[in-house]
Amino acid sequence: MKWTKEAAPVERQRRDRAPSAYQQAMRDRLLAAPVVPAHAAELEPLRRHLRDPSFEFVVGPGWRALVLLCHEAVVAAFPEYELLAVKQKWAALSFQAFPRPWKRGGNWTSDEAVRLGALLAEFTAASEHICERCGNAGTLRESRPIELTLCDACEPCVGPDGRL
Numbered sequence: 001m002k003w004t005k006e007a008a009p010v011e012r013q014r015r016d017r018a019p020s021a022y023q024q025a026m027r028d029r030l031l032a033a034p035v036v037p038a039h040a041a042e043l044e045p046l047r048r049h050l051r052d053p054s055f056e057f058v059v060g061p062g063w064r065a066l067v068l069l070c071h072e073a074v075v076a077a078f079p080e081y082e083l084l085a086v087k088q089k090w091a092a093l094s095f096q097a098f099p100r101p102w103k104r105g106g107n108w109t110s111d112e113a114v115r116l117g118a119l120l121a122e123f124t125a126a127s128e129h130i131c132e133r134c135g136n137a138g139t140l141r142e143s144r145p146i147e148l149t150l151c152d153a154c155e156p157c158v159g160p161d162g163r164l
Contacts, residue, residue: 020125046071049083049097058087060132060164062154070095070123077119078112091140091147093127095120133157133164 043057043064049071059067067086074081074097084096099108099116131138131151138149146162158164 020122043067043086046083046086049075049081051082051084051101055085058085059093060088062131062133062135062138062164063088063093063127065135066093066123066127066130067095070120073119073123074116078116081116088132088148091128091132091149092124095123 046057046067047053057067070093074095078097078099080100082098082101084098085094086096087094097116097120099112101107128140128149129137130149131154132149133154134151136151136153138151138154141148141150141155143155144158144160144162148158148162148164150158
């Protein structure tokens with residue numbers, strides 16, 4: 001069976017909740033600066049934290065600055081964190097990481113996992129209001145098989161396949 005939004009077995013939480021004060025401040029900070037999406041090479045500082053060094057970052061240029069801010073925040077709290085993936089999932093940033101490189105039996109506390117999860121959740125929530133293509137204010141777009149966060153100007157520029 002081909003997977004479609006209609007066949008998704010899990011109900012997804014809708015985005016009709018208001019952003020927290022922190023999320024609003026982060027969004028305002030990102031949108032106040034001139035929109036200059038980071039070049040793909042600017043994500044290289046993250047590479048040393050990757051579990052698989054051949055991994056390619058799968059986010060649009062409008063989110064690269066957000067990814068760099070997320071990386072800086074995670075490094076400040078967990079200097080030796082292990083990065084598994086950075087991608088778009090359900091029209092939001094998915095920054096998947098462990099507090100430290102994984103070892104059999106575990107090597108971080110549940111408190112560390114909760115702190116990291118809360119930190120990453122703030123950036124995920126901020127991404128829900130930032131266009132993945134250009135970095136301007138964006139909203140959820142459900143007009144194609146893949147859901148994206150885009151601004152009004154970028155919506156018609158992205159084809160049905162969702163390639164940015």
